[in-house]
Amino acid sequence: MPGSSLRVAMIGYQFMGRAHANAWRQVGPFFEPEPLPVLQVVCGRNEGEVARAARRLGFAEHATDYREVVARDDIDIVDVCTPGDSHRDVVLAAARAGKAILCEKPLANDVAQAAEMREAVEKAGVVHMICHNYRRAPAVQLAKRWIDEGRIGRIHHYRGTYLQDWIVDPEFPRVWRLQKDRAGSGALGDIASHSLDLARFLVGEIVEVSGLLETFVKERPLPEGGGRGPVDVDDAALALLRFESGAIGSVEGSRFAPGRKNHNRFEINGSRGSLVFDLERMNELQVYEEQGPDSGFRTVLATDESHPYVGAWWPPGHILGYEHTFTHTVRDFVAAVSSGTPATPDFGEGLRNQRLLDAIERSHASRRWESV
Amino acid sequence: MPGSSLRVAMIGYQFMGRAHANAWRQVGPFFEPEPLPVLQVVCGRNEGEVARAARRLGFAEHATDYREVVARDDIDIVDVCTPGDSHRDVVLAAARAGKAILCEKPLANDVAQAAEMREAVEKAGVVHMICHNYRRAPAVQLAKRWIDEGRIGRIHHYRGTYLQDWIVDPEFPRVWRLQKDRAGSGALGDIASHSLDLARFLVGEIVEVSGLLETFVKERPLPEGGGRGPVDVDDAALALLRFESGAIGSVEGSRFAPGRKNHNRFEINGSRGSLVFDLERMNELQVYEEQGPDSGFRTVLATDESHPYVGAWWPPGHILGYEHTFTHTVRDFVAAVSSGTPATPDFGEGLRNQRLLDAIERSHASRRWESV
Amino acid sequence: MPGSSLRVAMIGYQFMGRAHANAWRQVGPFFEPEPLPVLQVVCGRNEGEVARAARRLGFAEHATDYREVVARDDIDIVDVCTPGDSHRDVVLAAARAGKAILCEKPLANDVAQAAEMREAVEKAGVVHMICHNYRRAPAVQLAKRWIDEGRIGRIHHYRGTYLQDWIVDPEFPRVWRLQKDRAGSGALGDIASHSLDLARFLVGEIVEVSGLLETFVKERPLPEGGGRGPVDVDDAALALLRFESGAIGSVEGSRFAPGRKNHNRFEINGSRGSLVFDLERMNELQVYEEQGPDSGFRTVLATDESHPYVGAWWPPGHILGYEHTFTHTVRDFVAAVSSGTPATPDFGEGLRNQRLLDAIERSHASRRWESV
């Protein structure tokens, strides 16, 4: 479908925008996709800021109205990097314009929006993908390979925790991520959602949950000064899980775990082995398989050329960083767009993730198990 | 109260009996209690077996009828090491005879029995203690010290997992631990109970739970041959927890985690720091306290003479083993008996632990949160 | 000194060329140097290959004669990424042309060449730097900061090991790195040299050495087929060290350590603390400082914005990869070129490193301690 290049319009340029822009720049030198993506235009509301971002991030142009941008004929891909409360509007516009769409997670701030977005891209027939970048850490892909090859057997347990510590200080201000109308939820949608997506990716669909949400610090200083404001999202979210397959599990996201900076960890126990991953050591996968009395967990440094994505980078033992997960995501998205084949995880998966978050919130309210 | 020695009658001589006997032998040379415990008599149903156990374990005598043993005038202490279904009868007899009682966990196989036992010892006015030996690993005591000194601040999270893998093979036979009438429950009472006891010891009382029990392998070969029999206990037990203090948590016990041999782990996050313990590295406590940008989890090797119980053993860096936790337990029990002061954890705590197990089972059945 | 941009000519485009090119591309978006480096021309002997490398790596042009390239008026910087046996000729030509020079390590294949190169750049008055990229891992810089701030006190011990395993199979072919005339030496110059450079960077000058070289597999299959050829470089190199400061140490490089992929590790013990680094977990620094009986090694995840170079990248807990060390090197080199100030480590340090390698070889031959 596209010509000799794929022109990208990126909406938003903060943390996620920087990570995505890097991926768009790096995919060429390391993966040599055909056609090559071109960083055409970055879009944001503040003219001065977005102009500076364009220079810094390597975009040819900048713009301030996403409606105009997504409608441009020379744009092939729209990459949505804004906060969750604006995803719907951008995506609907981009879908109407027939663009391939990469959207940051969470797909939306509620199930209804997510469903609407998914319907729009399906109807428009465009390639769509939600950016759950951690799926594409080589060690996570390696975990998936072990599971698919049956090396750990039938899965019994999934145990996911995503722990951070950046708001444990009660004087940390009430930033937008602590406001329900902006962020949708707290630790639940921001980080537990990653654990849940990995659970679905690796173990399969979750059918029911028992959830627990807690807000430890109920008021915080307003960032703009002038007193304190209520925190109406969760500081921590926990859930027990039942999978369609018969596996059981648990998931937890918390921003109140001192010393845990980006502790996105999972442990999976199957009938024949176990797998453990921790994002803070994201180049490693701990694997256990039965090998008699001298068995033990072993640390696979997932930097061998045979490991997913690694061959494009450096020799064995030369580790990758956080941002490489986005480059791998963009690589696969570009391949899908180029070939016109579906990308994964698509908006349908984004919607199922959203339903999971919703079920956990419902369960917290009802104090009983809820179906997803 | 006692004379120049404390004569011990131990009921049962299997795994727990061996561990307790070792503690009774070792407490003298290392802790020099006054008076010294004397390994007087070991009691079991099989005459030949118990005679051999007496020789091996260092008891002066053996016997086959616990009723006679606990009634002997020369016995000061009754140590109950049998499976849970006989705890009640032995304890009631020992209490009637006015003996100090150390009882293996779980206190009983249900709440009613546990309550009856507790009432009996209280009425008899004897010293009573339940053996939750892991409380007395030096690193666990060190965790307690940090918490009591406020070094990790107000506790927000407790995360306990006790994982093993010894029945993951579906052809592993249906031993007594997999029968409800003998063992009371499966992973719940056997190992999750340790995580729950540590939760209560370190964080405080738990007020409500949402529980999940699962039996992955529902039939197993009978150990005596002749076909298969049903497994009517849980292979895995999970629960979400709410503590009286406002902390939240989770606990899990599973015998289906390949590679985890004795993975009794907890992580506690407070407002100022975190603590992590793993029984497989039981001489270590991971601690985190805020120390600016160069903070990090540090591994305290809990073998300094200033660490609880350690001064009686070896110089720094010379690690202790599993059985030392029993020696420390016996040391403190003997001190309580000698001084006539209460021991801890006592049968009241054993009863509260039992109520917790019961609440988790009720919650599993009702599919909603239940009060303890 | 330069105008609005710094035009870079890179000589060589294999592994090191790819790593350097990435650094030249990435330094702009993340560090925003003024002026910006421009990837002008890449040079190599094979026209087709170098043309393809230019496209892939993002250079505007390609060329096949380094003499012409380094003499071009529009070139400001020459980046030497070829094997060690050609460093001298390229550097001398670039120095004559007055270009700023970044040269891969080792500076040369022997001391005489290294001395000549250093004299040439000093005489030409150009900015010169040897690329010891591991100095600029944030965790290594953090180690340097701790040492400079006196946090580990007076240094007593340096213990450096750089272990790999890629030639342990005796059927691995005799590639150029196993030929003395191409590579100069084996594990000594290739990897032990990194441990030695880190020793000098962190602990100071080394004054004498006792060296041991060993070639375990003395003949290997020729890569072009047709029989076997001799290996005339070391498979492993060890040395005891005496530092000017009174510290003592050891260093080892080996390509015969199964399971060690890129195990560039050091441990430094001072009078007040210790530091441990391992390249396979390059985002972590293990630090020990005396904090009473609850002291312990702690793992600092060197991803805080206060840590060297990190502020330009991602939030805390988002780790960096191998190639970032080159980006940091290029950033500092560009800053030196822009301001006309000396870069570090310069060719003088490269020469001292070369003398160290030479002393180890001499000591191996003489079987006694040798002065550097």
Next chain:
Amino acid sequence: MPGSSLRVAMIGYQFMGRAHANAWRQVGPFFEPEPLPVLQVVCGRNEGEVARAARRLGFAEHATDYREVVARDDIDIVDVCTPGDSHRDVVLAAARAGKAILCEKPLANDVAQAAEMREAVEKAGVVHMICHNYRRAPAVQLAKRWIDEGRIGRIHHYRGTYLQDWIVDPEFPRVWRLQKDRAGSGALGDIASHSLDLARFLVGEIVEVSGLLETFVKERPLPEGGGRGPVDVDDAALALLRFESGAIGSVEGSRFAPGRKNHNRFEINGSRGSLVFDLERMNELQVYEEQGPDSGFRTVLATDESHPYVGAWWPPGHILGYEHTFTHTVRDFVAAVSSGTPATPDFGEGLRNQRLLDAIERSHASRRWESV
């Protein structure tokens, strides 16, 4: 040869005496040797102290003259736990009396004494053993098993470090271990000797060494007060090693490594795999064997009943402590005495260890490689 029991006379009752006494007490209940050792008499110079030790450690009698004790008809075994400067006299007397002898390491304080002692026991025809207890940690035995079974192939590298930190404070007093006439040497004989013994046990005989000794703090406060005295032993000892087999290696002992309490670590690299052990986690052996791209170091928890000595203790996952290494030593010594077969390591091995220490000291003095 002996009757229904083996009566033990232990000479010395400090740290090593406590560890040995524990082993004599514990070997019965756990290993059930036939005949059983009996703790008959403990001997020391201070009557009051040794009387108290006898009570505490469980010996039937105490005595103050080792000459009388070793000559007693009812004594079968003499266990020498005194400092090294008295080993010779006790051993010669015990050999003359025809007793089986277990002697703490180092065998003596110099080669001549060690040779004399070895000759004496050989001439007397008694069973003799030197107590290098770390050989009998189950994980070390497991390493030996892997090597003997060829699982790591031909050994290329041995890397031993034994690090402690107890004298890094320059105000730590000049205790007897820092005096040459009492201790023979410093870190060399005390701890590096363990690394050397493990090297010989696991890799084979060492034929030449290049040694380096250093005393960082040359004067210390006298423990008895009244000023400072010279330290005439080494604070740290390093050596490069060449083995008879063609393997090469290094060994280091230091008491100046802050944070290292009892860091007796070795790494062995063979042609097919690697092994790593650290005494601070003495229940674990890190093993690496080639298993394709998903290879990695795995942590074997050496607590399986199939692991050496473990079957006598607890179920898998229940770790052992420091003192168990002595119990295993005593177990094997008793078996040798009972069957009249040679024990290992015997005094011949003690002598070879002594020659190694001597060669390192000679090499330090000559500043060149020395043969052992």
